[in-house]
Amino acid sequence: MSTPPPLVGGPYLKQSPSVTAIMGLVMVALAPATLYGFYQFGWPAINLFVVTVASAWLCEAGVLKLTRQPLLPAVGDGSALLTGWLLAMTLPPWAPWWVGVMGSFFAIVLAKQVFGGLGQNLFNPAMVARVILLISFPVQMTYFVAPLPLGDLGAPGFLDGLAITFGFGVSGVDAVSSASILGHIKTELGQGVSWSTAFREAFEMRGMIFGTVPGSLGETSAPLLILGGMLLLGMRIITWHIPLAMMGTIAIMAGLFNVIDPLHYPDAWVHLLSGATVLGAFFIATDLVTSPSSPLGKIVFGVGCGALAYIIRTWGGYPEGIAFAVLIMNAATPLIDRYIKPRVYGRTTNGKPLEYGGGEK
Amino acid sequence: MRDGSYKTIIRDGLWDNNVILGQMLALCPLMAVTGTATNGLGMGLASTSVLVVSGMAVSLIRKAVPQEVRIPAFVLIIAAIVTLLDLAMNAWLHELHKVLGLFIPLIVTNCAILGRAEAFASRNRVGDAMLDGLMMGLGFTIALMVLGAVREIIGSGTLFSGASLLLGEPFLFLETTVIPDYRGFLLFILPPGGFIAMAFVLAAKRIIDKRLAGDADADVLPGRIQPVDEGA
Numbered sequence: 001m002s003t004p005p006p007l008v009g010g011p012y013l014k015q016s017p018s019v020t021a022i023m024g025l026v027m028v029a030l031a032p033a034t035l036y037g038f039y040q041f042g043w044p045a046i047n048l049f050v051v052t053v054a055s056a057w058l059c060e061a062g063v064l065k066l067t068r069q070p071l072l073p074a075v076g077d078g079s080a081l082l083t084g085w086l087l088a089m090t091l092p093p094w095a096p097w098w099v100g101v102m103g104s105f106f107a108i109v110l111a112k113q114v115f116g117g118l119g120q121n122l123f124n125p126a127m128v129a130r131v132i133l134l135i136s137f138p139v140q141m142t143y144f145v146a147p148l149p150l151g152d153l154g155a156p157g158f159l160d161g162l163a164i165t166f167g168f169g170v171s172g173v174d175a176v177s178s179a180s181i182l183g184h185i186k187t188e189l190g191q192g193v194s195w196s197t198a199f200r201e202a203f204e205m206r207g208m209i210f211g212t213v214p215g216s217l218g219e220t221s222a223p224l225l226i227l228g229g230m231l232l233l234g235m236r237i238i239t240w241h242i243p244l245a246m247m248g249t250i251a252i253m254a255g256l257f258n259v260i261d262p263l264h265y266p267d268a269w270v271h272l273l274s275g276a277t278v279l280g281a282f283f284i285a286t287d288l289v290t291s292p293s294s295p296l297g298k299i300v301f302g303v304g305c306g307a308l309a310y311i312i313r314t315w316g317g318y319p320e321g322i323a324f325a326v327l328i329m330n331a332a333t334p335l336i337d338r339y340i341k342p343r344v345y346g347r348t349t350n351g352k353p354l355e356y357g358g359g360e361k
Numbered sequence: 362m363r364d365g366s367y368k369t370i371i372r373d374g375l376w377d378n379n380v381i382l383g384q385m386l387a388l389c390p391l392m393a394v395t396g397t398a399t400n401g402l403g404m405g406l407a408s409t410s411v412l413v414v415s416g417m418a419v420s421l422i423r424k425a426v427p428q429e430v431r432i433p434a435f436v437l438i439i440a441a442i443v444t445l446l447d448l449a450m451n452a453w454l455h456e457l458h459k460v461l462g463l464f465i466p467l468i469v470t471n472c473a474i475l476g477r478a479e480a481f482a483s484r485n486r487v488g489d490a491m492l493d494g495l496m497m498g499l500g501f502t503i504a505l506m507v508l509g510a511v512r513e514i515i516g517s518g519t520l521f522s523g524a525s526l527l528l529g530e531p532f533l534f535l536e537t538t539v540i541p542d543y544r545g546f547l548l549f550i551l552p553p554g555g556f557i558a559m560a561f562v563l564a565a566k567r568i569i570d571k572r573l574a575g576d577a578d579a580d581v582l583p584g585r586i587q588p589v590d591e592g593a
Contacts, residue, residue, distance in 0.1 A: 110557065136549075138547075139544075
């Protein structure tokens, strides 16, 4: 069967990058913040990262084998690696190894493969895993340590790192366990201390911006995460709608309540720079599979994420609400997509075909 | 008119048409009480007794009740039986009654019981109706217990904790700690864990059914999910 060479003229469309290329770019964008997290929290963080990413990949391969699907290209496209990577970034850096393994299992098997694999999942796999872990193992998931940069005196060496992550042997390291910013503010507010007093006695703004504060593995350094986010924006992997809408909503709500009652509501900077706000806005809420497809829908989605995150942080039981907010908005995504449809090429927004040569009428 | 032999009734109730695993009814009490195997067992036995007695009563009056008002009549009968059961459990199994709490009165609204009254007891003889009630109830109990056991082992590392409250001191031996020094896995005690565990138990039943039917390629493959063939 031979076909004549195609006789088509322009306009030519550039083919969008493959799944592997997108995953690779996202990983490149995540790399600076991740490396900084390694530096900050030392060998235990590196071990946890390796364990989480490796088990995510093994879970993917295991499910494919069990269901007799072809291993390629699914295990080679990096999607499982990226899920594991994102999950690891939201874990407390000194968490034991089984937290990472169970998280990967829930992310890949329950949140992704059960729904049919890449592109079929309703919820963001990494966030499903994080929420399951947080609800089930509150002790391990809220054990934050003060940063002990690699090479510092007192920072855990390689063997100490193994001891901390895998729990065998005795580590000679005394970690300074410490609350994250949001957790600390929440506790102190509960005791009637104003947030700014609580904040000042424990943290300084500079540390919060550069990430020398206790927190999850890859969430603390805002500039490096924003750098990665800018790369994704520049490469057109994501659009500006979700990050801007989400962070803008958080900033506006935080600013508003801060003006109304400065004693009880932390200002916008604290909300923007602490917790998972930046990571969530650029890397998690923008997940292509679980967010709306039209620009307006993305804005609605981002505003919803931001508002819910602020509400959960401020009035909810947990100090951090990004993961819950993203999951709730994931559930609303099909609804958003149904009511806010992008205009189909060649048709009006109502779905009617465009008039041919419509300009003459 | 008879719906098949005793063997069919037994098989239907325990496996083929199991309240939970076949008809997918009564999921609300299922999610709420199957945090432990003991609670599942208690709820299952309570529902079984209601099923047997309501089956008998509905079957007895099936020719006296006009078609138009049969549903209110069935609901009244079931409600009366459940009230008796509720008071009896409060008197003699007080500890378990406290645990199962609200869900005992709510057996009235358990769709499985009204479902059997409508679908079976109102069309069959008393003996058949009672046997059907008993078998449906036992099937329900087994499903609740299996699910309760799965959630209890994963969620808190024990099995049949509190069984002596339900069955009396001699059954203290049932209470086992499966995983010592277990820190607990809260998700499986909460309703989402119930749904997840339920999904795996359902999948297991499907695989067993297919194996029994002699399908060599019995695993459910995502690529070739077959249309659900439940019969009529």
